[in-house]
Amino acid sequence: MQQLLNGLFTGSIYALFAIGFTLVFGVLDRLNLAHPAVFAVSAFVGIELVEVAGLSIWYTLPIVFVVGGLLGIIIERVAFRPLKNRPDAHFAGLISSIALAGMFIALLQWRYGPNTRRFPADSFPSTTFTVFGAQVTLLQVAILVISVALMVALTLLVAKSRLGRGMRAIAENPTAARVLGINVDRVTMTTFAISSALGAVAGALFAMNVNSAQLGMGTAIELKGLAVIIVGGMGSLPGALVGGLLLGLAEVFAVANIGSSWRDMVAFGLLFLILLVRPQGLFGARKVREV
């Protein structure tokens, strides 16, 4: 039971990270490889806010959300918008976002140095609950609740709101969307902002969960995020949620049953299996080829 819950907590962070990834891919058909850098930046920013400004960890989350949104806007303006009409926009966007991510991480190194950083000792609430015989901290419950709430909110936003309709229209056909009076540039920018804001919250929550932040933390989760969005189905929001939770659980059980050095194999085994058996992912729609 303890295992199951631990898997759910980690999995919900994976899902929150991956849902930002998949949002940009689903709407704009671009893979934003600066997303993991946002994840890392927000973790350091979160620690800084608690340590220097003395904020409670709960108040850092909305601030981190806004910081992530701003980073998303920067990413879109610098790394994606100038490339959008190029025939190789796909490759070019990958590379430019990698470059921007490198700059973000270099700036983190400048501000914080290369070492692991932690939250101050007494920043976490000490409340714990016992659920079905397993020990659960208030923080872990909060992580699960916040992640799921944000993901549900995003799904509703995409399904119901005017902005969400704009996103879905652009996903179908950007030119047609523009002709129909949708401000494609603004919706694109907002999509990046929301995506990065979610990635940022995921980063801060991850740092709280393991009480540490490193420069390389983005890279470590990047591969898992990719695995999650493939397993769930590229561009599928519920797919990212289910995929994330599934991966979290699978990892915990792999560690318990096979050994920790094989843990990362789970993500890639799962990913490979899905690509071969069902390339559109668990929740993805099959793309029809057109002439």
Added chain:
Amino acid sequence: MFTESTLVFIALSAIFAYSFYAVLVAGQLSLGQAGFASLAAFTGAALAPSPNDVGDLPALLIAIFIGMTVGALAAVILGLPTMRLRGVFLAIATLAFAEAVRILIINMDWTGGAQGMSVPKILEPWMAWVLLALVAYWFWRQGPSRYGRALEAIREDELAARAMGIDVGTHRLSAFIAAGAIAGLYGVLWAFYVRLIAPEDFGFAQAIDGLVTAVVGGSTAFVGPLLGSVFLTMVPEVQRAIGIEAGWIRPFLASLLLLLVILFLPGGLASLLPRRVARLVSGSDSEQAELESRLAQRVHPTEGQTVVNLQGLGKDYGGVHANRDIDLHITGGEVIGLIGPNGAGKTTLVNMISGLTRSTSGTAEVLGLDPGKVAVHKVAAAGVSRTFQHSKLFARLSALENVMVGGHLVSKPTFLRRLFWLPSARRDERRLAVHAASCLERVGLGDKAGNRASALSYGDQRRLEIARALASDPSLLILDEPAAGMNHVEADALSDLIGSLSTDGLTILLIEHNVGMVMKTCSRIVVLNFGEVIATGTPEEIANNPAVVEAYLGSAESEEAS
């Protein structure tokens, strides 16, 4: 500034970048090269004899042979199941493979686990540069060969490449195997230079570095990876030389430069070099005549012989009948017009005939094949060639190169012979170029051979599609709305061209909305509406058929009712 290790690292990272270039030229993004390199490095280092027993160079060569074989085999094993994936899906699948390899090697005993394996240092700078030169040479010769053009065509438009008779699956797999072998070479060289190899030397970050090097250098010109490697290896060296030491500035500047290159130099550093344009070298008249001694040698079906025979052919898209119960018999030399309102199912029908779409009912026979059962390139090889309603040219290739790709089926492979500078390869290339030029001439684009396809006007693009389709010497030519966007002078010229092609013995299926042109050009007309044939007959019969008039103009009753 050029210390020995800088020189070696430039060569090594260039070789690694070439393993990305090998697939990027075919438009594939693979990140599995780190995995290939890792497997090759560890097996090469473990299995090669000790340099003390056989000498440095033989030991290295044996290790290279083992490593390249391992890399190529791994590419086959990974490639067979993943070659049907595209774009980022392929990238992520191959990345997953590389990570799986890394974890596997960490957990093995013979590799030394996470500590790694110590390997003698026997690689000299000159060896690295000789090998780099060989790899670069390979890609230099590959570029303007039939194989190289086919890969570029796949990169630009995979579906059109298929329709030109290129076996896309085999081509993609062979590019992937080349990537595997070269990544294997890199892995072995790395192992025999750095003394200690660890699984972490071949991780995600290294794969990204290789990709970045190839893209920054330029993935459409063979010198690209080399330029990228020199540039990216020198950036930190220059920074060190001018005394920038703070730990964060170096990665920051390197990333910034990368961003600037990708934003402002779309073709990578290689685009700074002048690009060689394929030109026709005109030889003496007798040579010219010899060259023209026909690539086109297909025997076309004669009058009365079956070219297309469709019986009860139908296509459903989840309950929507795009085509239903189509019976159509086309014989040699006919010019068939296929008309009907928008959405009548004309394009679906020709897609089924050319093998791009599978029928859901009925039977089809096209030039002796069932197009629903064989691969598209085989239908093309049987003699079916087509243009597309929305033009699908190879945008970044010149007009001449587009048509040369169209001639894929009638020309001979030249890459291997080009590697050894055999004169026959040069002759075959020129023969193909002359053939392509005559096709361009025929559609009236003779003076635009060197222009990029994407730079041509809309009408010229339509004509280029026809020239490209003609280059494969088809027996059945399918033209999908070729006159769309042409004025009536151009449409008349097109009509004349179709007439002269028919005189050459080609069978032509013409989809067109310009009914006047169809009436003038075709010997028989088929009218589709709501996916069904509503009339067939000579132009006069069709013009007087009330069902056709109704389909196009609406019936008198419905006019009154509304």
